[in-house]
Amino acid sequence: MELQRKRKLGVSTSRKIFVLVNTVLMVALVLICFLPFWHMCVASVSDPFYVRQHKGMMLWPSGFNVMGYKLVLQKPVIITGFGNSVFITLVGTTISMFISCLGAYVLSKRNVYWNKLFMKMITVTMFISGGLVPFYLVVQALGLFDSIWAFILPYCLSTWNMLIMRSSFRAIPLSLEESASIDGATDFTILFRLIVPLSLPVMAVMVLFYALSYWGSWFPGVLFIRSTAKQPLQLIMRGILILGDTTSMGTSSELSELSEEYYVELVKYTTIVIATAPIIIVYPFLQKYFVSGIMVGSLKE
Amino acid sequence: MTETGVRSVKRKMGYGAFLRKDFEKHWRLYLMFLPVLAFYIIFQYAPMYGVAIAFTRYNIRKGLLGSTFVGFKNFVDFFNSYYFTRLLGNTLRLNLADLVFAWPTSIYFALLLNEIGNKFFKRTVQTFTYLPHFISTVVVCGIVTSFCSTYGSITNLVVAIGGDRLNLLSRKELFTGIYVFINAWQGMGYGSIIYLAAIAGINQELYEAALIDGAGRLKQTWHITLPGILPTIMTLLILRIGNIMSVSFEKILLLQNDMNIEVSDVISTFVYRKGLEEAVYGYSTAVGLFNSAVSLLFLFSANFASRKLTENSLW
Numbered sequence: 062m063e064l065q066r067k068r069k070l071g072v073s074t075s076r077k078i079f080v081l082v083n084t085v086l087m088v089a090l091v092l093i094c095f096l097p098f099w100h101m102c103v104a105s106v107s108d109p110f111y112v113r114q115h116k117g118m119m120l121w122p123s124g125f126n127v128m129g130y131k132l133v134l135q136k137p138v139i140i141t142g143f144g145n146s147v148f149i150t151l152v153g154t155t156i157s158m159f160i161s162c163l164g165a166y167v168l169s170k171r172n173v174y175w176n177k178l179f180m181k182m183i184t185v186t187m188f189i190s191g192g193l194v195p196f197y198l199v200v201q202a203l204g205l206f207d208s209i210w211a212f213i214l215p216y217c218l219s220t221w222n223m224l225i226m227r228s229s230f231r232a233i234p235l236s237l238e239e240s241a242s243i244d245g246a247t248d249f250t251i252l253f254r255l256i257v258p259l260s261l262p263v264m265a266v267m268v269l270f271y272a273l274s275y276w277g278s279w280f281p282g283v284l285f286i287r288s289t290a291k292q293p294l295q296l297i298m299r300g301i302l303i304l305g306d307t308t309s310m311g312t313s314s315e316l317s318e319l320s321e322e323y324y325v326e327l328v329k330y331t332t333i334v335i336a337t338a339p340i341i342i343v344y345p346f347l348q349k350y351f352v353s354g355i356m357v358g359s360l361k362e
Numbered sequence: 363m364t365e366t367g368v369r370s371v372k373r374k375m376g377y378g379a380f381l382r383k384d385f386e387k388h389w390r391l392y393l394m395f396l397p398v399l400a401f402y403i404i405f406q407y408a409p410m411y412g413v414a415i416a417f418t419r420y421n422i423r424k425g426l427l428g429s430t431f432v433g434f435k436n437f438v439d440f441f442n443s444y445y446f447t448r449l450l451g452n453t454l455r456l457n458l459a460d461l462v463f464a465w466p467t468s469i470y471f472a473l474l475l476n477e478i479g480n481k482f483f484k485r486t487v488q489t490f491t492y493l494p495h496f497i498s499t500v501v502v503c504g505i506v507t508s509f510c511s512t513y514g515s516i517t518n519l520v521v522a523i524g525g526d527r528l529n530l531l532s533r534k535e536l537f538t539g540i541y542v543f544i545n546a547w548q549g550m551g552y553g554s555i556i557y558l559a560a561i562a563g564i565n566q567e568l569y570e571a572a573l574i575d576g577a578g579r580l581k582q583t584w585h586i587t588l589p590g591i592l593p594t595i596m597t598l599l600i601l602r603i604g605n606i607m608s609v610s611f612e613k614i615l616l617l618q619n620d621m622n623i624e625v626s627d628v629i630s631t632f633v634y635r636k637g638l639e640e641a642v643y644g645y646s647t648a649v650g651l652f653n654s655a656v657s658l659l660f661l662f663s664a665n666f667a668s669r670k671l672t673e674n675s676l677w
Contacts, residue, residue: 076579079477079579080477080479083474083477083478084478084483086474087474087475087478087483087487090471090487090490090491090550091486091487091490091491093547094490094491094493094494094547094551095490095493097505097509098493100515101505160397160398160401163394163395163397163398164395164398166391166394167391167392167394167395167398170388170391173384173388173391174380174381174384174388175384175392179395179399182402182407183402186402186406186407188604188657188658188661189410189654189658190406190409190410190654191406191407191408191409191410191411191412191413192409192412192413192633192647192650192651192653192654193630193633193634193637193638193646193650194412194415194633194637194638194643194646194647194650195408195409195410195411195412195413195415195647196405196409196412197637197638198409198412198415198422198643199404199405199408199409199412200405203404214405215405217401218398218401218402223398247390248390248391248394249390249394252394273496273498276498277498277499277500279498279499279500279612280612280615283638284638295498295500295501296500298500298501298504299500299504299616301504302500302501302503302504302507302508303500303503303504303507303616326508326513329504329508330508332504333501333504333505336498336500336501337497337498337501340496340497340498341493344493344496345489348489348492352488352555
């Protein structure tokens with residue numbers, strides 16, 4: 062009775078205040094997360110004069126012009142960089158997913174004797190590692206120096222991801238696997254035609270995690286790459302954004318009228334938009350996958 | 363096969379025969395596992411042998427066996443060096459600040475999100491707050507560098523409220539704050555997903571019972587929600603502490619510059635500089651080894667403390 066009366070009377074004042082404050086806070090957080098990107102997009106299509114002058118964040122383009130994009134998209138380093146990044150992401154994600162599935166499948170089996178040892182071996186590596194220098198020397202010794210494969214092979218397996226896949230595979234009823242093998246399916250077939258399709262949300266999340274990791278990969282380039290043509294986009298961006306090295310952009314007749322300084326900010330914003338655009342475009346479609354995938358993965362652990 | 367089943371089979375057949383049977387039955391699986399095994403052996407375990415380099419004055423031309431063995435000299439040199447206090451101090455300070463101020467924001471955010479009634483508003487907030495996590499490190503640091511530069515947007519705001527017109531990243535006193543803020547900005551939204559999942563798993567009847575007993579929302583949160591997600595929090599906390607010495611290496615490397623290096627140089631960036639830029643392999647590997655050892659110490663301590671205090675632990 063008490064409960065019903067309380068519900069009929071509505072919410073208390075303190076609750077109303079809380080809801081108001083919470084709502085305002087949420088809106089503020091959304092703005093903090095979103096404004097930097099909005100500012101970049103807007104600034105990248107604005108006249109560089111206003112970009113330099115403007116205090117705080119820009120909300121709308123001033124002096125609309127696409128000079129920034131013309132400058133940036135014509136530079137060879139950006140094009141090769143983008144191509145390298147796409148290669149690394151596509152090839153890397155494919156290899157990673159393939160190997161992770163194999164590993165997760167084998168590890169998910171309950172009566173395989175060596176699995177106990179394998180599991181211990183693998184979890185140890187999450188906490189102990191040889192260190193940067195020995196890792197560098199090993200990759201060098203493998204002949205991966207100045208090769209684009211240096212971005213992929215040493216990083217193709219993430220223990221964390223594989224263990225999440227394993228938990229997800231374990232949740233699939235054994236009877237399904239058994240009836241499939243009775244029908245004559247090999248382990249390979251069972252894995253790729255039965256288990257993977259049944260774990261689609263988790264698979265989608267893993268693809269997302271791996272792809273993001275490869276797309277954002279730049280440090281292996283610092284360690285192992287010496288030729289500019291093999292640098293991925295992120296590494297080139299580091300040069301432009303952080304080291305302030307716009308000389309790799311080269312000069313053009315359009316720039317020679319005004320000093321490089323003038324275009325520096327504009328170029329930075331434009332490059333950021335170009336490198337982040339793929340992610341922001343794909344993001345809304347992926348959101349439902351990774352949220353459900355994480356929930357599945359974490360609950361099963 | 364149950365545990366006793368395996369053992370009884372072993373006893374009946376003998377160990378060797380048991381292994382053979384296991385191979386006969388599962389050889390295809392072991393074959394499938396080969397690439398995975400190869401990966402771990404080549405890229406994880408082979409470098410572990412490389413720690414022997416830490417005990418030598420490694421010369422890349424002479425190789426491991428040809429280089430002079432110096433025992434613990436590299437470690438002693440490091441402890442006695444000018445850099446030691448600075449590096450250790452920075453590593454611990456940045457990590458502690460991140461742990462105390464940035465890491466829990468996901469928890470607070472999850473709790474607050476949980477209070478939002480309107481599903482549409484909730485989902486919109488989530489969409490926007492998850493976004494920063496997906497932006498690559500280089501871009502995030504590029505954005506920060508740009509906004510904090512001498513004429514950057516944030517610097518302009520600082521000047522507007524009366525501050526000096528200085529590149530914010532060159533100001534030593536601001537580095538820790540900037541670093542913590544970036545971690546919170548990127549991690550808050552995404553990190554809350556797992557807590558929201560945990561909150562969803564709490565028995566709703568507990569809340570109804572509490573409401574009947576007259577508990578307001580705050581009391582409900584303290585007595586039901588928090589204890590309900592405590593296992594999740596502790597697991598993630600232990601893992602986080604285990605990573606304590608490897609504070610986001612990439613971010614710091616990108617944000618470092620000559621002006622802030624005194625407060626931004628951490629052990630992992632030092633290992634990188636000494637080892638890969640200056641090629642002082644032996645010394646740098648020793649420092650890295652020290653780093654890992656301390657990390658493990660923290661991990662075991664955190665796990666032990668958690669087990670004693672909250673009965674949750676990783677092992």
